Structures are given as C-alpha cells and as structure tokens.
Amino acid sequence: MEILNQILLGTQIVFQPTNLLFCFLGVLMGTLVGVLPGLGPTAAIALLLPATFHTSPVAAIIMLAGIYYGAMYGGSTTSILVNIPGEAASVVTCLDGYQMALQGRAGPALGIAAFGSFIAGTISVLGLMLIAPPLAKFALSFGPPEYFSLMLVGIVILIYLASGSILKALMMAVFGLLVGTIGQDSISGTLRLTFGIRELYDGVGLIPAIMGLFGVSEVIVNVEKVIKSKVITAKAKNLLPSLKDWRDSFWAIIRGSVTGFFIGILPGPSSTISSFTSYAMEKKLSKHPEKFGTGMIAGVAGPESANNAATGGSLIPLLTLGIPANAVTALLLGAFMIHGVQPGPMLIPKHPDLFWGIIVSMYLGNVMLLALNLPLIGLWVQVLRVPYPILFPFILLFCLVGVFSLNFSQVEVALMIGFGVLGYLGRKFNFELAPLVLALVIGPMMENYLRLSLIISRGSAWIFIKRPISAILISITIALLFSSMIPGIGRRRRKLQERIERQK
C-alpha cells in the first residue's frame, strides 16, 4: 500500500507542466543524440547540464535521465536503416536489423525495436522501483569503511570490464583520482596541486572535464577523418510487427529485459555489454543459430530490449548508494550535486518527491518514446541528413557556451580544451575514458571516506578487513585485480574482447 502512495506522489510530481515538458524534452533530445552518430548520451548530458541550472532538481534530473534512456531508443534507428550504430550499445543491432532492412523489412525491425525497448524500459522501471528502496535501507548501515570499499570495488569492476588493457584502464582511474585531489583539501584546508591558479582552488570542475573528454574530443576524433555525408535513402513502411514477428521475438524481449536489467546494475559499459550478451544468448537458444546475421528478428528484439533495461539497472547504485556505475551515471551524480542533492541511502527518506518523480517519469518517458519513435521515424531519417560539417561547429559552440556560462571563467574553458586534447590522445592510445571520469567524480568522496576510516581506526588499515561488508568488497577487489593475471582467465577475457571488437 505504501508503494502505491509513493507512486501516486511520483505521478503528482511528474504531471506538473514543467516536469512533463522537461521529460518530453529529455526523451526527444535523447532520441536525437541516439540517432546522430558521433554524439552519445554522455556528451549530450554534459552539453545540456548547464541549461538545467535554473530549473528545479526534479525537472533537471528527469530531463537528463530522459536523454540517457532516450538515446538507447534512438540508437537502433540508424543501425537498422543505414547500418551505422548511433550508439555503442546498438552495434549488435546492425547485424540482423540492417539485413532485415535490405530484405524490405525495416518497418517490423524498427517496430519491434521500439516495442521491445518499451517493454524492457517498463520492466526495468519496475525492477528499480522494487529493488532500490530495500537496498537503500540496507545501505543505511554503511559507514566510511564500507563506502570506501564499495567505491574501490566499483572502480575495479569498471576497470575489469574495460575493453582494452587493464593496466591502461587502471592508469586512467588513478589519473582521475589524482585530478580529483586538485584544489583545497576539504578536511585540512591545504591547497594541493593548484599552481597558484585561483580557479583551481575549488578543484577541477566536472563540467569542463566531461565536456572536454566527451564533447570536444569526440569532435576532434571525427574531424581527423574526411567527413563524408552518406546519402540516406532508406525508407520504413508497415512499422507494426506481424503476429509471427511477435511470436519470434516475445521471449527474446523478456530475456533481454531481465539480463539487461541485472547487467545494468554492475559498473561498466552495461548497455553495450548487455546487448552483446543478449545477442549471444538468443543465438545459443535459437533452433537456427546459423540464421543469425541474416535478418532474424530475435537478433534485433533481444539486444534492443537489453540495452534499454540496462539504463534502469544502472540507476540503482546511483540512487541507493550514491555511486555511479558508468560515465553517464557519473554525470547524473554531478547533476544531483550541482542541484544540492546527495544521492545515496538518504535520498528516498529525504527527497521522496525526487526519487519517485524520477521513477514515474521514466515510465512516462517510455510511453512518450514509443509515441515518438513509431510515427516520427521519417523525421529521424531526415535528421540523419544533417551533414556533420554543419553539426560539429555547433557541438563546439554548446561546449564553449556551456562551460563559460558556469563561472564566466576562461580558465575553465582552457581546461575544457585541455581535457579535449587529452581525451583525443586517450582514445588514440586506447586508454579508457570511463574509469577516468568515474574516478574524477568519486575521487574526493573516496578520499574523505578513506581518511575518516583511518581516523576512526586511529590509523589502522585493518578496519577495512575487520568489518564484514567491507572485507567482502575488498576481497572482490583483490580477486578481480589478480584474476586477470591468471593465464586462463586473462586469456578468456582477451578472447571475449576480441570477439566484441570483431563484431563492432
């Protein structure tokens, strides 16, 4: 009964005109960035974050979350119609989706992707609604050692799931933690690594770093190549899947939703991993695995459902523990903090309107997405015709204006450009950027928890082992770090990565 009251509260919040508008804008922008190759949800959230400064926290988070799950919907359109994945999570959709389009079945492919995403989105919102409150209650018993260990294990899982070298991912995480130490120490007040620059006293801002790493660097990577606009001629008719299409894809949608949701809870690029896992699972369970890659509708329905369900799952650690699971949720954490709200176990008791508002907005957002995706497919195809040479100057414009309007500081703009070049070089050298961002966001919190733990224990590191939850988390961290050194496991991990790279 209590849960129904909470849902009612969330509904009241979401149906306020401003929040409805922001929910709509979020899913619309999300679909747009999902459709456009070369602009992901991370960059889009970073670009639009400054635009939410003057709104209420509820409206801001509703819109930013809408961009996240909306991008997953939009990503499938380009994969199916033109074989260009709008999102990394939609790469696997190209395999069967584009084949279906070539056979004149683009309509049912797009239709099942949209319906599958809607069902998965709904299942993941239900999962989030049921799992988040008890988990948050459990997390109330956490002290500084548990939080420190949890953050450590979060970073290490992200490193373990990195697509490249573990060593390089580890270096990026440590680098992110180091950047996080710049500025005034929150406990002693000492200035650290500021080089006398006044603008660095408060630390390196999240927005300049994210906009540089994801916005500017993505532009630099794209302008490096000669940009050719592909002529889009694809058309989609008869979007409603037939009864046979539903029969062939129903269980794939359910399996994809459940798998995606649980993979989403884990730190890392969960949307991408979940879509690949779902595709592999459908292929394994199919009576005709040899037909996968030739236009099997289950090969579209499963992965598209999985990547949508993962978005709901990945919000669980953020909302209940205050720990982001990937770069997008790290940005959402930044957005919460900018609006003066600390996500974590106290979020539900302190800000029930915000928590339940987000939950209900996600459900409503999924309905909006279904309505947006099916009738507006033609519009999204038109959007694909906007040439990148026109698009990229405007991405840079939004980055510049977004960063400058924060504090009217040229130093922050310079930092953004620096992070942009750093992000470009990182991509070139195959350094993962996600561990860097996550470490940068949670670094200051992690340091505080470490120091508080050592203050409690009077300098003894045994506190992390003596407390059972912390001990389990530390054991997982050590096991993950060392397992990659065991030849068998390390080889299997590399093989899996190679397979994913090949399929890309």
Added chain:
Amino acid sequence: MAVLLAGLLVRFPGQGMSGIVEKGGYRDMQRICQTTALCFVALSAFVVWESWNLEYYTKLGPGGGFFPLWLGVVMGGLSLAWLVQVSGRKGSPQDVAFLPERMGIVRILSTVVALVAMAGFMNLLGFQLTMFLFLVFLLMVLGRQALWVTLVAAFLGSVGMYHLFGSYLDVSLPAATVKLLANLGL
C-alpha cells in the same frame, strides 16, 4: 601531453606515401608509447614531490598529502609497468593505424587553435563577433559549406545565441571591451 602531441605531429618515417605501413612504423609507435609512459612517470614523480611538501599525517589522522602521495606512487608503478610492457612488445599493424594523416593533423590543429583563439579573444572582441568568426572558419574552411549556409548558421550561432542566453536563460555572455566594437553593440 605536449610531448605526446609533438610525437603525433611529426611525419612518421615508417608510414609510406601509399599509406602502406612499413616496419619502421611499428618502431615509431613503440617510441611514442615509451615517451608517453615516461611522461606519466614524470607526472607521478612531480605529484610525489608536491605531496611530500604537504602534511602527510596529523594528530587526527591522514593529512592533505596522504592520498595524493600514495596515488603518485601507484601511478609511478603502473607507468613503469606499462613502459616495460611496450618496450618488450612486438608491433602490430593496428598499432600504426591510429596515426593521423597529414591533412587530419591540419584539421585537428585548426579546430584546437580556433577553440583557443575563441577562448582568448572572447572577452576582448565580445562573444558575438568572436563566435561569428569561429563559426565562419569552421563551417567554411573546415566544413566546406556554401557561403549562404555559413553566414546564416554563423549569424544564428553567434548573435542568436547571445540574445537567447541573455534574454531567456539570464546568462550574459561577454560584450566587447574594445570601445569601437562596444559602440556597435557587440
């Protein structure tokens, strides 16, 4: 970062005009990776040095230098491990595939220099004029768009954005400090 950039800007002798990667390209790549690893080692040494001058431990517990010092040490260890790894490894064609072509480098540099110029001149010439010139450069020179497309897009992005932010979002973007331009309403 500067060393890295310099490494990317030189023409790589191992990469022939035909684009076919010769054996020397792998060696160049290895050298770039080694230089990068050494840059990370130097950064770690700097962080350790800086943290050393901060308070490591206080009566209450760890001081301001505690966390960065250990991070510097860990970073140094990881960088050395990477240096050893890249020094002992044989190159592969994928390693060299990342090197940008000469025109790619020109486009990257143009974009970065345009961004730096935009940031540098924004307070002097005002947002509207600087952004207009920035967009014209990117759209026309790099994007090779038609003149009318360039002018319309640049006008909307500069003057339009200035007024949109000023009037609706309550964010005043910088006006020109040069008197002549300020008198013109820029």
